[in-house]
Structures are given as C-alpha cells and as structure tokens.
Amino acid sequence: MNIKIPVSWLREYLKTDVAAKTMASYLSLAGPSVERVVKHKEEYIFDIEITTNRFDSASIFGLSRETFAILKSKNEKADLVAPKGQDFQIQPETKDLSVVDVLIKDKTLCHRFTAVVIDNVKIRQSPAIIKHRLESSGVRAINNIVDLTNYIMLELGQPMHAFDFDKISNGKMILRESKSGEKITTLDGKKYVLPQGVIVIESGGKLIDLCGIMGGQNSQITRRTKRILLFVQSYDPIRIRKATMALSIRTDAAARFENGVDVEAIPKALARAVYLAKQVSNARISSEVIDILSNKPKQKSITLDEAKLHSYLGFKLPKEKSIKILESLGFKVNFQNQTIIAIPPSWRNRDIKDDVDIIEEIARIYGYHRIPSTIPQGKIPNEISSNLEHVIKLKNDLKVLGLTEVMTYSIISNNLLALSQTVKNKVVELANPLTDQWQYMRPTLLISLAQVAAQNQYIKDSQKIFEIARVYLKKQKGLPDQPLILAIALTNSNFYEAKGFVENISGIIGRDLKIYKLKKKHLTQEDLSAAISEGSEQVGYFGLIDSKISDYFELNGPLYVVEINLTEIFNKAQAPKSYKKIHKYPPVIEDISVIVAEALEIGDILELLGKTAKPLLTKADVIDVYRDKKLGENKKSVTVRLYFQKAGGMPTPSDVATTRGQIISALEKTYRAMVRK
C-alpha cells in the first residue's frame, strides 16, 4: 500500500531541522521506501510504500516514530512529540447520559471495542488546516465529524467510525457474524448481500455496520445529526480479509484491520478523537466510555544470541550499538550472557516474532550500505545442472541453423484449445482466468507457432521459427505432466527441409533420432507426416500442418511443423562416441543410377545395398532423384554414390567390379530395377 505524507504534518510530531529530501533518502535506505517526493503548493509530500508487515508506520505519527529512530542513528537532532489529547481523560459532561448497550456474540471477532457518545454536535465544515491536511493526503473533506474520523486514521493509523447515535435503536448494538444472505447498504450507496461469517453490527433488527470495512448508510452522519457515537475497534484480521475478498471491497480501513492494529493504542485514539471533536464541533461527552478488551496481546520477550547477529552481519557490532538502535525503536532491552533480550513496543507486536526480526531491525537501522560486500566462502556443491542448461545450448545451435526463436503465451483460449484436438480430461483449465483469451494451459506449441507464422506472413515470405517451452497435460492424480517441447514452424518450405532440421537436431543433441512413417494421427496431415523416435519410443513428429489449423489462421501457404519432446530425449543418455580407425587408403567412389518404381522408397534401396555389399561398401549416399516421362510410367531414377574401401589397401578394380555386380543383380532381382548406363 502507498500512503501520502505531508511533511509539515510530520514535522508537528517530529521536531528536526533535517531537510525533507534528506529525510526521504534516509527513510528509503533504512525504513519504508519514499518512492517520490512531490511538491504541492508550499508543501512537500512523501509518497511512501508501506509493506504489509509495517502498517505501524502507515500514519503520520507512526512514520514520525520510525523516522525518529533513523535520524537518531545518523546522529541527527530529533525529538518526538506525541499528538495532543491522547491521554485525555474522557468524563461525561452532561447529566442526562446516553446509554450504549453492546453485546459481542463471539469475542474472537473483536479484540477491543471502545466507544463514547458525544452530543451537542454541530455538523459543519472542518477547520482549514484539517481540510488541507486531508486533501494533501488524498482524502476528500466532507464535514467536521467524518473528517475527524479520517484525520485520526491518517494521523495514528487507527481506523474509526462515527454513527448517528439517534439512528441506533435504543443504543443497542449486537456485534456478530453475518448469516448468509443478509443485506446491507453501505455509506457509498452500494448494496451487498453478505455471505456467512462477515463481522457486522445489528441494531433494531437491521445491519448498521460492515465492521472494519465501511459503515451502513442507515446510521450515517447527516447535517441534522446531533448525537454521535465515536467508535474505535480492532477486529479479527482473518475475518476482515475473507470479507473484503468475498465482497471485493477495498478500503483503507480494511487494509489496516487486515494487517492488525495496535490494540493498546485504541483508547488513546478514542481520547484524541474526543479531544478533537470538542474543538471542531463544540461537542460534549454524554456517556461513559465503553472499553471491552477481550483479547489482550501478550507481551513477548525475544532473545537473540549475539553470535547469530554477528554471523548475519559478517562482523562484530558492539552490543551498545545494538541496544541503542533497539531502544530508539521503542524496544525494551536487556543484555545478559551474550544474548539480547528485547521486548517490542505494542505497535510492533504483530511483526516482531523471532530473533531474525530483531536482526533485521538492528541491521537496517545500522545501515545495509555499511555492511561490506563479500563473496560467499563455503564449499561449492557437487551438483549437476538440469536439462535446462542443454536447452540453452540447443537454442543457440538452432539459431546458427537459421531458426529464429519466438516466445508465445502458455495460456490459450478455448478456440485455440479446440484446434489442438486434446481430450477433455487431459486439459489443464484455469479456475480464475483473466479473460477468455487466457483460459487453458496449452497441450501443444504448434497452434501458437501457426498463429505467429500467420501474423508475420505478409511481413516475411520464408519464416523459420522455433520455440522451446513446456506443454501441460492433466493426469488423473497429482501434478500435471509438464514436458519441455521443441517446436519448429517453416513457411515456404517442404517435407524434406523439415526432415533436414530433425536430422540436424539429432546430430546436435547427440541422439540417434529415427524417422519413420507416422501411424497415429497428430496435428499434421497423414500423407505428409513422419514420426520421430529415439530407441523404441516415439518422441515427436513433423509434417504439413492440419488444414483446420491453417484455415483457422488463414495461412496463405503450406506450413511445415516439427514437435519433439525434449524431456523424454534428455532423460536418455547420449550415444557415446568412440574412436574408429581411420582408413589409410582412400575409397574408390562410383555413382550408380537405377530406374525403379515410384513407390519404392529410398530407405529400401539403401537397406538392400547395406545387406548386399558390406564390408567393401562403406557408405552409400543418395545424390539425385530424377523423374521424367522418358523413364516410363510411375518410374524414377535414383543415383547413389558408392564408397568402396578396405583396410589393407585400395580396393582393386576387380574387387569393385565384383561388389558392384552383386549390387546390380540384387537390385534387379529384388526391385526389378534397371541400371542406367
């Protein structure tokens, strides 16, 4: 939460000559951060970020306390002056006393309940100084009583409320939990239907207060109000938080109650409110003070071993310094047997719990900038990095292959999910999506890549893009599967280019990826697809993207895609590389062209060559595939480059001729191939 602090108001309680900007930078380094110093008319205003543990400093006086301790550690002159009237003794001033009859149904709801009635109130505008201070703090001035409640909250950090006492039936109030379905209209005119468990006050059968959040409209102060119930409480933070979440109301008061208020300071806040009310509205006190303390916080005493403090700081800080710092923050401190025993002030009761909290107080006021930087000394753990380090390298290699990396959202819409053809019980769905554009965790990257390709298709003709990210598939029990996937998309491309990338990747990651005909239908078209496997397991596939997807994105040309499950691949060991003897003599290289049926696959030809001609044939590469009507109907010509090599010397012409003859006859017999002369 951010609060605005007019510096002149701060100076009312913090007497010091230190300039506003200097004060701001001291504060940022040792306490709450001053995010901005704004000059508004003649006034400096601090815009301060308050963290949830330090709501005690989210007020003018709270911040004065904090600044005081920090200035003291800097040896600056400073004095802290408490707001007037906090110790004011509230005594009835009228004979005809108003009676407030309070019933708290469950004492865990409200830790402290204080109230007093004032009468003879004149509702009018607040004095200029109050209006000015409220407005500088970002609060609109309304009338003297409403302003007073806001003023107390800004000044002391304690929210309070004022009821028109004449609208409270017979002065009777019941503080209880709401029942489901009860209704209330708040001060701002909004109507709420409550769930069970919201803290409310009932009076005469109606709800008059949404406790700790906002008052009811039916009991609010109007111009005709004469008698007022001033009301200062502390509520169960957890119930307040649940209520604000359930009703989606954020108020300054609720934020403070959620984080807890200083229970001991509540009567002081009421006294200060009465003191001010008498000044701004001629009020008289017309009831006894009600103060029901049902849950007095225990005073804690925390021990901190000095050695532990030094081990956090990295050096020995003299104990006098530690003690002085803690005392300036309002702690009561004792020192015995190398331990610091500290009792936090009431306003720090909620956030100071352990010895490490005391360490923080000492270290921050001493100054983090004064702690020397060091490089960690201990042993380096004997750990191996996860696969993500291989991914970093792989990405770099893909870039060198000419692929450009994209990063797309892992959360997708219902429309994109439908394109992925994922069975419903595998889909990971969000319970609280931001919009319907971001509703499901994607089960594939291909849809996202198709979207990017479509988005850029009129900017770049030939796109080669990739992404490495997780996909998410629900399991019956436990965490969803979240494997890391590599996906590639190529526009203006073809099957063989896609296959080439897969082959390159196989080499880069050092695994023997095999490519074979795709049996199962995926997001690609069956006749232009292939599966990728590592060992016996399918780890991916590639091919021309499904026409439903290209139609959906209005792609203007074919899109070839590749998807490989890296988690599965990286979990398998790399094929070890071992030395093979380098042939001393060069190979004899010959090309052979054969005319075969169109349907015959290159793989079959190569397989046959391997079977027939080893060991003399050490390598066979297909260097050309050629189709022409002259070759005959449904025929193609395949040219293979053959490498003949042997250990003892160059193969002789007759060695080569024999093997070549075997190859030709095998091809002729098995595949009715015709050898071109």
Add this chain to the structure above:
Amino acid sequence: MQEIEYIKQEALKILAENDFGSSYVKIFGKSGVFTQAAKKIKDVPEKNRPIFGQELNKAKKEIEQLLLEKRTEKSTRPAIKIDVTAPGKKRELGHLHLVSQAISEIVEIFNKLGFTLQSYPEIDWDYYAFESLNMPASHPARDEWETFFVKGEKDPKYGNLVLTPHTSNGQVREMERAKKPPIRMLNISRCYRRQIDISHTPMFHQFEGLLIDKKVTIGDLKGTFDYFTTRFFGPERVTRLRPHHFRFTEPSFEVDVTCGICLGKGCRLCKAGWLELGGAGMVHPNVLSSGKIDPKIYQGFAFGWGIERTIAMKTNLPDIRLLYQNDIRFLEQF
C-alpha cells in the same frame, strides 16, 4: 659430359614450362630426367663413372636450388578487382529471443559462483508456492501475487494447484531434492500473474537464486549481487539494498541498481538515480524448517526478479508486452 649438359638443359626447359609440382615430378619423379640419368650410369665406362656421378650431382643441386626458388616464387595470375564494400556470401542465421539471451548470460555469470540451474514444476502445489514459504492461506501478503489457480480437486496435503506466480516454489523443492547443504541453486522459469499493463504480462520469466550453507552473511548477498551487476550491466553500475518485506526471507531487501542513463545522478527514468532490480533476503528459519534443514545450523540467502524487467532496463524497451507479440521485425533486431 655432354650428356649431363643435355640433361640440365632439359630440366631447365621443364622448369620454365611447368609449375613447381609438375616440374618436380618431371625432373625428380620416378621417370623424371634425373632419375633416368642416374640409371644410365651403368652405361658409362667404369673410369668415367666417378666424374659422371659428381657432375650429375652438381647439376642436380643446381636444379634443386632453382626448383626451390620456383616454389617460393609468387604464382602469376591475372589481377582481380575486389570491392570490399560489396556484401559477403553469408549463411542465414536465426535470432535468439531477448529473454533467452538474458537467461544465458545470467546462468553463465552465476555458474562461475557455483550455482547450477535446476528445474521445478511450473504448475505446482500451493504448498510449494506459498504455504511452505511461511505464507499461510489467510495471509494478506499473498495478495501481492495475483495467482492463477487450476481447476480441480485440492490435494489434502499440498492444497490447490497454482500457476507458479514466482520461482520461489523452487526453494523448498531444492532443499528436499538436495537434502543437505551446501546449496547453490538457480531457477529460471515461466511465471504467471493475473495482471497486464505496460510493465506486466500475465506470463513472464523470473530467476531465483538460493544459497544455503553454515556461514552466510548479508555481506555475501551483497557481494553476489555486485558480482552479477558488474558483469551483467557493466562495471560502472552498483547495487544497494533497501529494507523490504517478504514472508520467506528475514531480513528482506529490495535491490536497486544505479540507473544506466544517469549513473546515479537522478533523472526522469529512475528514482533518484536508482532502479529497482528485484527482491532478496536471508532465508526465513521457517522456510528452512519446511525444507527439513536445521535453521540452528544453517542459514542462507535467496533472491529473485523478473527477466523482462532486467531486459527493459538494459535495452530501453518501452513496453514489456512487445516481448510476447512475436513480430518478426522485432525478433530480428536482436
């Protein structure tokens, strides 16, 4: 000895007409002129043989010398005019996403300090994302993480499934995995929060470091940051710690780095010379206990921040959403 003179003349002719390689073969090769001549020595009358041999050797040396000179001679070729400003013939390279580039730099820097990159679930249990990090369900500090929840049943032990709103779910997971300190872990992952504006995207990357050992000081945390910023942002940039609050660290800090534009003097783009880098702190004893590590023996520090934010600080990116629009013209800039 006319024959030798004849051989010499022939060799000189070969030298004049051929390049080094073929001259060598034609003169000293298997059927080269000198090799042939040496074979003829048997035809020479016996008394003349020594002289013939000496003369032949002399001639051979002369020719060898010339041959050597020929080897070092510049080959003559017609001059070619080069235009050094004309484009070279290059391979088409791709581009790495800025986020990957940053990740790779960060990992490299922290590797040198002994941190290794580990990997944890992106969709994880509430327990690891909050509960084990000293953040019980009712705690208002949870509001700062605008968390996405996954539909489905709660696990009785670990609670709801969430999209991790930070990388800190790796803290207790790493303690469970490593079992015993020392720990020096780096976690970089996609994270998710329910917010979108010019400095937030619902998906972003965070990186997190965790170091646990017997003696770990606030100074060690500062030193680690200094080491990182000098290498990542440059030697002229320094860091500072400010008090902050996180439930899983105590003390907690916000880490600032000097603004790259004004180098700490203060300008329009920074807060009085400083830019917020991320959060850090000394690991809270309760978190160590969640990870079954004894806080009486061990202490440590943790830090984490958004990668996109550091990129924006380094490249003057005006709007973080640009990173995820995947406009090829943007991607090809980096």
